[in-house]
Amino acid sequence: MHEGRCFCGQVQFQVSGDPVAMGYCHCDSCRQWSAGPLNAFTLWTPDALRITRGAESIGSYHKTPNSYRKWCTQCGGHLFTEHPGLGLTDVYAALLPTLQFRPAVHVHYQEAVLRIHDGQPKMRDLPGQMGGSGETLAE
Ligand SMILES: [Zn+2]
Ligand SMILES: [Zn+2]
Structure with a gap:
């Protein structure tokens, strides 16, 4: 079980179990949304996430039906x-x-603006099982 909160603490949540995957996304959307050079992600099944406080203070925006940003x-x-x-x-x-972040993959590396030399696979877009090409790129 890991607890998280927003910047002010109004919204609090828990995730339980282990993430399905951890890594970095370099896509334009993640960079624009985060205002950073990449997004460090941990992916969970939806039932692993529980909002424990401030659910009424969660905003939502989706530019595409693929991603609802909160x-x-x-x-x-x-x-x-x-x-x-x-x-x-x-x-x-x-x-x-409290989660030990162990990034094991980089996705959408063709859009990268910050190259990372950590020896982990650099997917051109997404792995095949996530609907991508499955191709990897040089670091
Ligand atoms: Zn807040
Ligand atoms: Zn992304």
Whole structure:
């Protein structure tokens, strides 16, 4: 069990069990949404996530039906992104301080603006089982 909260603490949540996957996304959407050079993600099945406080303060925006991005309407802090098509929810790694973050894959590396030399696979877009090409790129 790991507990997380938004920037101000109005919204609090728990995830239980182990994430399905952990890594970094380099896509344009993640970079624009996060205002950072990449997004450190941890993916969970939706039932692993439970909101324990402040559910009424969760805002939602979706530019595409693939990603519903959630944030705290009080502080603006980002919380997680639901991916209905994948049946997974990305809880941002930065919000889970007790989870040992072990990134094992980079996705959408063709869009990277910050190259990472960590020896982990660099997927051009997404792994095949997630509907991508499954191709890898050089670091
Ligand atoms: Zn907040
Ligand atoms: Zn992304």
